[in-house]
Amino acid sequence: MSEVKKRLTSWDSIIILLTIVVLIIASATVDNFGTSRNFTFMVLDLLPIILIALPMTMIIVTGEIDLSVASTLGFTSALMGWFWNNGLSIEMIIPLCIVIGAICGVLNGFLITVLGLPSLAVTIGTLALFRGLAFVVLGDGAVADFPFSYTDWVTGTLGSSPVPNVLILIVILALIFGIVQHATPVGRALYAIGANDKAAHFSGIRVARTKFWLYVVSGAVAGLVGVLWTLRYSSARADNGSGLELAVVAAVLLGGVSIFGGKGSLPGVLAGVVLLAALQNALRLEDVSGQALNIVTGALLVLSVLLPNIATAVRGNWHRRRLRQAAANAQ
C-alpha cells in the first residue's frame, strides 16, 4: 500500500499528471492550441530537446553530465554544410555526421573515464571546443540548398495525418532508451553507479566502461539531432542549437531526475519535455512576451528542484514524529 502511495506521490508521476492537466487546460482555454497543425509544430519544437534528453537522462542518472551536446550539434551541422558543399551525397553525410558526433563523445568519454576528470569541467571545455571547431568549418556562413525531399521529410507529416514524420523517430528511440534504462541490467547498473559508484564497482559493474559508452551514445544522438536540426531549418550553421544544452538539462531535472544521480525515470523526463514545450507554445499563442516566457520556465525549474526537497523534508518530519509517538505510546 505504501509502495503504491510512494509511486503516486513521486515527482515523476506528479510531473506526468501535471503535464496531462496542462495539456487539457490549454486545449480547452487557449485558442488554436488543440489543433492538429499546432500538434505538428509542437512536436517539431521539442524534437531536438527530447532526443538529446534520452541519453542525457542516463548520464545524469549515473551522477555525471554532458554539457557539450549542443556544441556537438552545431559542429555536425556545420560539417554537414561543408560536406554538402564539397559534393558528398546526403546519404553519406547523414551517417558520417552521426559517427562524428559519436567521436566527439569518445573524446568526452576518454577524458572523463580514462583520465578521471570531472564531467562538468570536461564538457564545459568541449562545449567551447566543438563550437569553436564548428566556426572553423563554416565561419559565419550558412549552407541552405539541401534536397527538398529530405528537408520536407523532417518538417512533414505522415500522409495527410497530423502525425509528424519525426514523431516515429522519437517513439522508436524513446522505446529503445526506455527499455535499456528500465528493463535491462545495464539500466539497473546506471542507477547503481549513480547511487554509489564505488559500491557499484565492487559489485562487478564496469563503471568506467559504462560511462564511456554513455558519452559515445550521447555524442551520436547529438550528431543525429545536428542533422535533423539542419534539415528542419534548411540551414547548416555553426551557431545552430546554441544554448540547447541548458534546455535539455532543465527538462531532465524537471522530469524528476536527481542532479546527484541515482534517481529518476524516462517517462518523467519525457513528460518534463512535453510540459515545457506545451507551456511555451500555449503562452506564445496567448501573446505572452519572450521575457515573460523565460520567467515562467525559470520559476518552474526552481520549483521542480525545490518542491521534491521540501516534500522529502516534510515526509521525514512526519515520519520522526510518528516514531516518537509510537515510542511514547509504548511507554
Added chain:
Amino acid sequence: MLRRSPRTLLSVTSAALLVVGLSACGGTTKDSTDNSGSGSQASAAADPNAATKEGLKIAFLPKQLNNPYSDVEVGGGKVAVGEVKGEYKLVGPNDASASSQVSYINTLIQQQQDVIVVAANDPNAVCPSLNQARAAKIKVVTFDSDASKDCRDAFINQATTQGIGESLAKMALEQAGGSGEIAVLSATPNATNQNAWIEVMKTELAKPEYSKLKLVKVAYGNDDDQKSFQEAQGLLQSYPNLKAIVAPTTVGIAAAARYIGSSSYKGKVAVTGLGLPNQMREYVKNGTVKKFALWNPADIGYLAAYAGAALASGQITGAEGEKFKAGKLGEYTIGKDGEIVLGPPTEFTAENIDQFNF
C-alpha cells in the same frame, strides 16, 4: 551478461541511428539536387481598385525584441497599421539566432494573422515556415533583411546602391560649397556596401554638374573609432585645402565629426555622409555637421505595413509593376522580384534632427 551490456547498449542505439541515416540510399548530392518543392504560389490577379480591408491582423516579427533600431522600425509599422484600421501585433525572440523566429512564425500561423512582416535572421531557416504561412493565405512581407525570394510576397528595400551613392555625391557638392577638394572616409577597403556606394558616387562626380569637385583620396578607418579619427586627422594634414569629408559609414562620420569639431578646421571643413541621429546630434547642434543622411527606419516599418495591407486586400500580388498607395509616403511601384524600394535616404539637419531617436 553485465559485462557485455554496455556494448549491447551501444550497438542497439547506433544500429537504430544508422538505420535512420541509411534508410534512403541513392546518392543525392549538391549537383543532383532539385529544390523545386519550395515556393511560388499561383496568385490571383491584382485588383488595384479593391478597397483596403479593415481589421486586418498585421504582425511584426523583427530580428529580436528590444533592439533600439528595430523598435523604431516597428514603431513606424504600428502607426501605419493604425491608419489602415488594422490590428497591430509585435512578437519576437530574445536572441537573433537563425532558428529562433520559426516558432514565432508557427504561432502566427496558428493565430491566423492576415499579414506577417518579418526581418529574417536567416534567409533560409525561416523559409519552410513562411511558405506554410503563405499556404494558409497569410501574406508575407520582409523588411530590413530579406528572406529567400521564393518564400515571401514582397521585400521592403531600405535603399538602393544607386540612391545612396547619388545622395552622397549631392551632399558632398552642397557641403563643399559647389567646388574644391573632397575626401571619402570609408570603412574597410573590402566593405561591399561602402565600395558599391563609392563607385556610384564616383560615376556621379564624373557628370558635368560635379566638374568643380575633386575627389582627392579614399581613406579607410576600418569602422574602428580610433583608426577613423586618425585617418580624418591624416586627411587634413595631407590635404589642407580639403572642403569636405564624406563618410559613408556611421563609425567614420562620427569620428570625423569629433576630430573636426575639436580642431581649428571646425566651420571650414564640412563633414557629411551616413550617420545615426543619436550619434550625430551633438555635432549637428554645435555646427560641425550641417547635413547627413540615412534611411528612416520608421518609414521602413510604415511602408511594410501598407504593403502588407495592400497584399491582403488584393490590390497587389507582389508582381513587378503593380502600384499601391502607402499613406504619407505616397505611391510605390513594385520592382523586380517583389522588391519595394523605400526611396532616397532621409536627410538630417539641425531643423529636423530632434524628431528622430535612433
